Amino acid sequence: MSAISFSSVCFHSAHNWNNPKEFGKLRKQQDGKLLVKCLSKSGNPISQNAVRVGILGASGYTGSEVIRLLANHPQFGIALMTADRKAGQPISSVFPHLSTQDLPDLIAIKDANFSDVDAVFCCLPHGTTQEIIKGLPKHLKIVDLSADFRLKDISEYEEWYGQPHRAPDLQKEAIYGLTEVLREEIKNARLVANPGCYPTSIQLPLVPLIKANLIDIKNITIDAKSGVSGAGRSAKENLLFTEVAEGLSSYGVTRHRHVPEIEQGLADVASSKVTVSFTPNLIPMRRGMQSNIYVYLAPGVKIEDLHQQLKLAYEDEEFVAVLENGVIPRTQSVQGTNYCLINVFPDRIPGRAIIISVIDNLVKGASGQALQNLNLMMGFPENLGLHYLPLFP
Numbered sequence: 001m002s003a004i005s006f007s008s009v010c011f012h013s014a015h016n017w018n019n020p021k022e023f024g025k026l027r028k029q030q031d032g033k034l035l036v037k038c039l040s041k042s043g044n045p046i047s048q049n050a051v052r053v054g055i056l057g058a059s060g061y062t063g064s065e066v067i068r069l070l071a072n073h074p075q076f077g078i079a080l081m082t083a084d085r086k087a088g089q090p091i092s093s094v095f096p097h098l099s100t101q102d103l104p105d106l107i108a109i110k111d112a113n114f115s116d117v118d119a120v121f122c123c124l125p126h127g128t129t130q131e132i133i134k135g136l137p138k139h140l141k142i143v144d145l146s147a148d149f150r151l152k153d154i155s156e157y158e159e160w161y162g163q164p165h166r167a168p169d170l171q172k173e174a175i176y177g178l179t180e181v182l183r184e185e186i187k188n189a190r191l192v193a194n195p196g197c198y199p200t201s202i203q204l205p206l207v208p209l210i211k212a213n214l215i216d217i218k219n220i221t222i223d224a225k226s227g228v229s230g231a232g233r234s235a236k237e238n239l240l241f242t243e244v245a246e247g248l249s250s251y252g253v254t255r256h257r258h259v260p261e262i263e264q265g266l267a268d269v270a271s272s273k274v275t276v277s278f279t280p281n282l283i284p285m286r287r288g289m290q291s292n293i294y295v296y297l298a299p300g301v302k303i304e305d306l307h308q309q310l311k312l313a314y315e316d317e318e319f320v321a322v323l324e325n326g327v328i329p330r331t332q333s334v335q336g337t338n339y340c341l342i343n344v345f346p347d348r349i350p351g352r353a354i355i356i357s358v359i360d361n362l363v364k365g366a367s368g369q370a371l372q373n374l375n376l377m378m379g380f381p382e383n384l385g386l387h388y389l390p391l392f393p
C-alpha cells in the first residue's frame with residue numbers, strides 16, 4: 001500500500017524481451033496500466049502493495065463502472081468480482097469492452113474468499129444487500145452503492161422500501177457517503193452508504209444554500225431527469241428501446257423512494273424538517289442526470305447571494321464546479337466523469353430562483369463517488385483514479 005515508484009520498480013524486474021506477450025506487457029506499462037502485473041509474484045495482476053478490492057455485482061452497470069475507474073487507479077487492484085446469474089463467466093463475455101483487461105472471472109458471492117481482500121464495492125440491488133453485507137467478514141471496508149443503509153431511521157426504510165430492515169445494528173454504523181459534505185466522518189468509516197444519484201445531484205447545490213439560510217426550506221420543487229442506465233442492467237419491460245426511445249416519462253410521481261433520502265440530508269444541515277416535491281423522469285439517453293430545482297429566496301436574499309454562496313462553498317472542491325453567471329450546465333459536460341456542474345438563475349417571478357445541477361449518474365451518482373469515498377477510507381487522496389474529462393463533442 002505504500003506509494004512506491006512503479007516505473008522504477010518495474011524496470012528492475014526480470015522480463016523476457018523476446019516474448020511477444022512480455023513485450024505487450026511492457027508496452028502497456030508506458031501508461032502505467034500493467035505496471036502492477038510485473039510486480040506480482042504469481043501472475044496475479046495485483047501488486048503485493050496494492051489494496052485488494054472486491055466488486056460485488058461486477059456484471060452490472062455500477063460494477064462495470066468501478067472496473068473502468070480502477071483501471072487508472074495506482075493503489076487499488078481487483079482481487080475478486082461476483083455476479084448472480086452470470087457467475088462462472090469471464091467478464092469479457094458479459095462486457096466485451098473489458099476484454100482487454102486482466103481480470104478475475106465472475107464468481108458467486110457464496111464462493112468468494114474474502115480473507116485476503118481489504119475492501120469491497122457492493123454494487124447489488126437494494127433489498128438483497130443488507131443480508132449480504134451482514135454476512136461479510138468484519139475486517140472489510142465496505143462502500144455500499146445500494147439504498148440499503150442510507151436511511152438512518154429503519155422505520156422510514158420499511159415505509160419507503162416496503163420491507164423491514166434486515167441489519168439494524170449495521171445501520172447504526174453506516175456513514176452516509178456524500179463526500180463533499182461528510183468527508184471527515186467518511187475517513188473513519190468502515191461502512192459507507194453511497195448516496196443515490198438523484199440525491200447527489202440535488203443535495204450538492206442545496207446543502208450550502210440551506211446552511212446559509214438563503215432559501216425557504218418548505219418550498220423546494222425538483223424536476224429531475226435520468227438516463228436509462230440509472231435503472232440498472234436487468235431486463236425490464238418499461239426499459240425496452242421501444243418504450244424509452246423518442247419520449248420522456250415521469251415515474252414515481254409523489255412517492256419516489258429518494259424523497260426521504262433527500263429530506264434526511266437536507267434536514268441534517270437545516271436542523272429542522274425540510275420538505276421537497278420531487279418528480280423524476282426517464283429520458284432516452286444512456287447516462288447522465290439533470291436536476292432542475294425551483295426555490296424561493298429567504299426574505300432579503302438576492303439571487304447573487306445564492307451564486308456567491310455556492311462559489312464559496314465549492315471553491316476548494318475538485319469535483320463540484322459552479323459555472324459563471326448565465327452558463328447552463330449540460331449533461332454532456334460531465335459524461336464519464338466524477339464532476340457535478342451547478343448554476344443558479346433568477347426566475348422571471350421575483351423572489352424565486354432556478355438551480356440546475358448535472359452529474360453522470362454512474363460516476364458522481366454512483367461508482368465515482370464510491371471510489372472517492374474508498375480513497376478517503378483507505379487514507380489516500382480522494383481524487384485517485386478519478387481524473388477523467390468528458391468526451392466532447
Ligand SMILES: NC(=O)C1=CN([C@@H]2O[C@H](COP(=O)(O)OP(=O)(O)OC[C@H]3O[C@@H](n4cnc5c(N)ncnc54)[C@H](OP(=O)(O)O)[C@@H]3O)[C@@H](O)[C@H]2O)C=CC1
Nearest residue numbers: 057059060061062083084085086123126146230232233366
Ligand atoms: N445505475 C445507477 O445509475 C445507480 C445505481 N445505484 C445502485 O447501485 C446498485 C447496483 O446498481 P446497478 O449496477 O445499476 O444494477 P445492475 O442491475 O446493473 O447490476 C446488479 C448486479 O447485482 C447482481 N445481483 C443481482 N441480484 C443479486 C443477488 N440476489 N445476489 C447477488 N448478486 C446479485 C447482478 O448479477 P447478474 O448480472 O449475474 O444478475 C449484477 O452484477 C443498486 O442498488 C442501485 O440501486 C446507485 C446509484 C446510481
Ligand SMILES: CC(=O)N[C@@H](CCC(=O)OP(=O)(O)O)C(=O)O
Nearest residue numbers: 145146147196197198226230231
Ligand atoms: C432511471 C432510474 O430508474 N433510476 C433509479 C435511481 C438510481 C439510483 O440512484 O438509485 P438507488 O437509490 O437505487 O441507488 C430509480 O429511479 O430508482
